[in-house]
Amino acid sequence: MQDTLMQQGIDLMIYGMGTVLVFLTLLVIATLIMSRFVMRFFPDPVVAEPSRPAIQTGRTAEVDPAVRSAIEKAIALHRARR
Amino acid sequence: MQDTLMQQGIDLMIYGMGTVLVFLTLLVIATLIMSRFVMRFFPDPVVAEPSRPAIQTGRTAEVDPAVRSAIEKAIALHRARR
Amino acid sequence: MQDTLMQQGIDLMIYGMGTVLVFLTLLVIATLIMSRFVMRFFPDPVVAEPSRPAIQTGRTAEVDPAVRSAIEKAIALHRARR
Amino acid sequence: MQNFLRLWHDSGIYHLDLGQGVMLLVGLLLLFLAIRKGFEPLLLVPIGFGAILANIPGAGLSLSAVENAIASGYPDVLAQIAQVLGASADAGMQALNDAYKHAPAAVQADAYRLATDLGYANGMLYSFYTVAIGSGVAPLVIFMGVGAMTDFGPLLANPKTLFLGAAAQFGIFATVLGAVGLSVTGVIDFSIQDAAAIGIIGGADGPTAIYVASILAPELLGAIAVAAYSYMALVPLIQPPIMRALTNDDERKIRMEQMRVVSKREKIVFPLILLILVALILPSAAPLLGMFCFGNLMRECGVVERLSDTSQNALINITTIFLGLSVGSKLAADKFLDPKTLGILALGIIAFGIGTAMGVLTAKFMNLFCKHKINPLIGSAGVSAVPMAARVSNKVGLEANPQNYLLMHAMGPNVAGVIGSAVAAGVMISIVSSL
């Protein structure tokens, strides 16, 4: 029984770690092919933004368009009033 | 049985379309009466805004009051500092 | 049975109101001790804000940091452009 | 032609009875009060709308699948339901509904399965009620949001105002006695559970009232919630005469000293102190006060602003919508158009009055002992009804002395009243549910 448990643990390790490696290797290959394919046949019409920091833990940093336009209007108004 | 299905379909059409027409006709009548009644006895204290585009699919376009006041404050401050 | 109901009501009143008084008295005592303890041994590094209105029924009044920074940037930009 | 008859039989007018007609008007009245008169609109708009939906004749939106099956009135359906419930097949619909309500849970489950097999489903509002109130979760989530909106600063600056929040809860228990009295004298038949649930109206706190009523007297929930929110909206009319009658002009002019600044850390520790006290002394108040303290800790701790924001906005709003509709679903004609409702409305306003009076009198009593005098007008804020009652204290104070701003001082007893009524709720549930 205890031998079996040990055996189960070793099996889990071998097949588990193996699957992780195989899966991520396939993902590397698929990603490389995809990137090449997309860059060659479907390039973005305009150049995309440089890669941003990966995970934003807070709220999205971008300002709401409505807010931005309000600011721009406010400043335009302010400038016009002078 | 198949005759029955056809009959059911025709029934559904007649009574269904009939109900839609009757219901919306009643709604037209009720709305006209209501509008006349409200406009006559309970007119808005001030004139309401002209009817806006019917369905906004995005977020509400208005700027948050807090944001607007922040902008106004920022501009006032900016003006004061000059 | 009806006597019992009356009795139950009176019991509920005595033990209920008693518990409320005892509980809140203990809370007053615990709060006073806590406040003294915190003020003595763990004073805030800087003085805290004065107590705000107790319950805000609307949205939080503070402006989002992203919005504030956007405003500041907008004004800086505006100033720089002049 | 058969279809036309069916449509006619399915139509609302065919099924409309007087009670439902009256309740449709009650729903419209609640909407009028909420929209035109500003009576606690966040709750009374959904409640009023829910009341209309619940009383649409023939729609059965507030009925369970079994009740909908019974309401269909088909003899073979009734016979099958009766068999499952162990009732006589020709007992009549009312008897079957009663049998269903009092059946053991296992039989109810069987009846439900039979009803779904026969093609009946729970009404929309019934589903909302089950999820939002039957489970108890909606009032608790709203209490969490209220906690996240509450600033205990004024209370911490002057903790003895907690006594005012305690005293004002006397309205709750006096009303319990009143309800029991009505029952004993044979005027209206209230059980002790009913009496306790009615009393909590005096707590002047909506979610607490709904929570207690959903546990002790779900039948009366609709009337109790309507009374609680209506009277909270009427606080500016109910309280001032009582406040003026119990104070003289000198007392109303008392100026209270400037509050001390309360530190961030005190505010962080306070909800934990309250929670630990609840844990040690009154576990039956733990759901309500636990969620309240959790909301307040999220607000004050400063490291989970995301969560605090959400619990004050999206989460409390979503919950309010479904809570309101669910409460409205309990405004069915046969429950609401009952002498009990009149009794509840009468007792509720008495509860508010007694609570207000006890708050004011206790403030005067405390002034006999305390060095720093309390303006007795802030005592009335102890009933809760946040923040309306505190504004009323401020307004009456300004009438006596235009320089006398009591709002901040009144917030102390005001939030103390929330704690007080949650404690009262806990002790009532604890005592009553074991009687």
Added chain:
Amino acid sequence: MQNFLRLWHDSGIYHLDLGQGVMLLVGLLLLFLAIRKGFEPLLLVPIGFGAILANIPGAGLSLSAVENAIASGYPDVLAQIAQVLGASADAGMQALNDAYKHAPAAVQADAYRLATDLGYANGMLYSFYTVAIGSGVAPLVIFMGVGAMTDFGPLLANPKTLFLGAAAQFGIFATVLGAVGLSVTGVIDFSIQDAAAIGIIGGADGPTAIYVASILAPELLGAIAVAAYSYMALVPLIQPPIMRALTNDDERKIRMEQMRVVSKREKIVFPLILLILVALILPSAAPLLGMFCFGNLMRECGVVERLSDTSQNALINITTIFLGLSVGSKLAADKFLDPKTLGILALGIIAFGIGTAMGVLTAKFMNLFCKHKINPLIGSAGVSAVPMAARVSNKVGLEANPQNYLLMHAMGPNVAGVIGSAVAAGVMISIVSSL
């Protein structure tokens, strides 16, 4: 080695059959249409993704616990399930699935408990479907949000445009007849429930279609929802040829007079008028139109902006995510890769076409009597497909006369079409569910 075999047996490729492969491509196609072509992306992105998840071989995400137990294929599991279902132990998996589907609710509950005892669980998408659509709540909540986004101003300024919204629903019932015809002639076998659910595609309103299909023909829900949303996205291609064919240049140039200003109070009262009419005449439309009116009342009453905001944003967005994934879960290969789907797609586009034509023709018919002429191009907006169809009216109008802005005028029939199809949904549920 045994584990390696297990991993292989658990892998998707091992289980992949042709149908699932095709459905994975269908899911990707839906995503392509949504992302690249802008086909109603808010719904079709979740639906397409859900379709892919539902067809992951061996994952069983869209299966119930019992179906997952049956799909495991272990003989002892099958034997136990068969015993509970009262089926033969060697009936085969398909027969067991059928037996489960048609078993009484009590037997289903027993089978579910057995499956959980055996370690099987409901798939993720199955759970989403049960909560979001099975309960009926998600389409209703979305309808509430749509109500909160809808401005009835243009409709109130010109109530006779309601007739256009009524006429365009003829597409619904013509399609019902078409589906019945296909069945009678033996082309495709549709029941009357199927026919009614397919017809509602012609309502050009997503939540209504999903709500009706979930009640009358859950098996066809996936195809119906995909057809409804796809054709709504294709409205700018489908409608203009029909509109041009049925009008001459003079008609298209008709300029409509400036709309009157609609008062705030009219807007507040209108949803209540609509609600009361529903209550009195068509209770079976009460869930859909009730929630719609509730959302609109929250929008217009002006005292519950918090709730209105939340129902237009957080709540509708959350619901849309789970509704979309749930609809996608119904795009299983054995249901979708069926001649019925082709029939649904063909009937759906006919429904849109007939609805468009009837709207335009009715506008021309009304011009025979009315003093203030209606531009018949706004008739096509009566199908709903808000706000796309109104924009199409405007665009075709501008082609005929660059000064002729029809958008506001077309919003009247556009929102009338939403009411019209909800009424049609109610009457169909009422008639069909009792046949």
Added chain:
Amino acid sequence: MQNFLRLWHDSGIYHLDLGQGVMLLVGLLLLFLAIRKGFEPLLLVPIGFGAILANIPGAGLSLSAVENAIASGYPDVLAQIAQVLGASADAGMQALNDAYKHAPAAVQADAYRLATDLGYANGMLYSFYTVAIGSGVAPLVIFMGVGAMTDFGPLLANPKTLFLGAAAQFGIFATVLGAVGLSVTGVIDFSIQDAAAIGIIGGADGPTAIYVASILAPELLGAIAVAAYSYMALVPLIQPPIMRALTNDDERKIRMEQMRVVSKREKIVFPLILLILVALILPSAAPLLGMFCFGNLMRECGVVERLSDTSQNALINITTIFLGLSVGSKLAADKFLDPKTLGILALGIIAFGIGTAMGVLTAKFMNLFCKHKINPLIGSAGVSAVPMAARVSNKVGLEANPQNYLLMHAMGPNVAGVIGSAVAAGVMISIVSSL
């Protein structure tokens, strides 16, 4: 007097036992770590608070209705429960609880109905746990939100960093072996399910750990979640010594070349590629990675910003609140104050250490073959703990060379680690649940 005794018997102090007292302190400690020390406060504030609520003596907030009935201790209640469970009437409360836990689902349902008939209800936290974690939905929704917050740009610019994310998962499996070893040597008795659930702490990813533990070892969920989040917060202390020990100064100074710009379309296609690979190879990882990819697709596709926003804000916040409280409800004294918890805490930190080391060593190993050298410090970010581990890589890199900004480069392995541990979770669930 009887009521006073009842109140006393209902009070917390009367019921308080040592274990609960200790757990109240553990809850306060977690709150202290979260608020004062900044340990993953978004999760540890709700978890700590939930732990306090769960251990309020006599409140039974984390117990099911049946457990609450048993805990009441009334002999007649126990006798009825025992009869339903087929146990001896005088078996004692612990035996009845065990009998309930291991009873078939049908018997549990009967016992639940009996308990509700007797007036007992599920505790608040028990309900939260059932809905949020028991159903599996909360970790999945959070994973969707995390997907919507994740930018795969750095990973796509340099896909071979995926290997680092794979290598660091060795910590998971080494820990499984460690747990098995403890069990075999008789130190602590862990089953293979327990071992797998403990191992996943090494994945350094909260929702993944909670998801796996809720499936494989719900009893250990509380300790596992606390360990996972605590060690994620401690990454800045755990990782640097290991990173410094395994690298020399020259390696730490390696400057990596500027990343290429990644196009929008690559970012849209990547989650679909990942999803299809999961579908074909490892369906058991489909729920976790499916929701992750769905969130990411919503983020990148650019046409459903509403949904992406909501899943990053309102939805993930609401889910986090209830997930945290639910996890806290598993911190009951009898489960947490157990040698197993010490074992879990010890194994967890070993898992983090081994994962870190394997990440660094694999980076050095890859440098033997690759033209573009990798700074081995970014290998440690492969454990996940997003974005803390990437920041640690950056900080240690800056110590060696103040111009060497590694943050962007470390984000590649960092998000690869999320994928890696979700794959590991899938394969463990697949293998273990069939052993």
